[in-house]
Amino acid sequence: MIQLNLIEELPFPSILVQTSYYLNYLNKAIDAHQIHSPFVFNLYVDLIQKRNNESIFQELISWFRLNSKNVFGPTFINRSCLRFIEKLAKRQEINQVQLIGFSTNEQNEPFILKASILAQHFYSNKTPFLKENQGLSSALLTEPLWGDSCQMAVINLSTVKGPIDQYLQSLIAHTNTIEVIILTNIYSSQRNKNIWFRITMCQAFPLSLDLFKMGILFTKIKLEKQHFTLKW
Template identity: 25%
Template sequence: MIKYFVKFLLSSKNEHSLHSPFVFELYTKVISAKTKNPIFIEIENLRKKLLRNKTVIEITDFGAGSRIYKTNQREIRQIAKNAEKKPKFGKLIFRLIQWFKPSVIFDLGTSLGMTTIYESKACENAQIITFEGCPATAAIAQKNFEASNCQNISLIIGNIDETLPKVINQIEQLDFAFFDANHRYHPTVNYFEICLQKATEESVFVFDDIHWSDEMNEAWQYIKNHSQVMVSIDLFFVGLVFFRKNQPKQDFVLRF
């Protein structure tokens, strides 16, 4: 990731470079906002418990695998440390959902459910459908949802290659999607194309680890150059795309 990070540092800007009213408002009021919310403390207290949990589970991995571990045996605390998104990104997702107020949210890659809980608490009236391939981590995530009193989450267990095409046909439109599942080119592009079927002009798609590897960087290039994507925002670790037809096609690389 180093070569991509150096390139990002050389090209990234802040709000002073923004001439798009939509992106300027989004960046200043949502992306770079320093939000404080009591619910963050509750969610991060749960994370602390997971970081102390030494229970070993068997991981089922349909994705690109781990750069750290050579076996599928993991302590829960290891997953919480290395696979879960950091609080900074959970709070970003929270702010995005509060700002755009989506009704239907897809969360591709549940893991232990931390980001999904941020999504749930951001808009408790939204319908959240979260997809996880590993039954062991899904079971822990479900317990975390219950402990956090998240009643608007439906957990779909199984290979996302198989479950996503089925579930997408059960909804009328998709307002918000967070892609954090299979970190390879073809699955990422495929999930994007499937979700695009139910996207609207107001939908927001968020992609995790867009520069994690050459494959993910290539997938991000494909996505942001897609004819239906009008605005893309590269925050290095995550990328945001928008389908606003009244916007000129623009790509932004912004510090976060």
């Protein structure tokens, strides 16, 4: 069983603290020349070195109103992250993606969203995943209703305010279908930063990648436990 002690959440860090987080990330980050894993090297070349600003999900970008005040968490996800998720899903031949912990309408009602990469569209299954909508500061995630077809989950770490070990147990219980878990806001607070560090040490995720704007966990890669901090 995973044991990740949930620490008290601190206020959103100052610009100075955020800068120190980023400088520490840059100090650790490596590029293609320093990557010893063939899988990670190829992924880095395909998804990071090859710049492609095209996105098939223009509707999705508009739907989330990126960086608007109606979005869950300090920052939802910027265009570069969304494009990366798109390209990673297509590269891994993942069709069904669920976005969890994000508000998607004017009433700030949170739903699980699904995106179909192959069909190039997204839809909401209208399944609330919060016990009750008490506001952004006190929302608690319950066990997600994954369904049988979910292969990739994109989770706003700032909305996981319950025991993180229990939440991760629910994720790992679904690794028969889930191949990739992407966490956003991994450096948006000291709490999130500490949680992300503990997750990268977890043996249940054989490969973890730190891109600063988001963290990526692979559940089915047949490798010894590895973690990479990659320049992006």
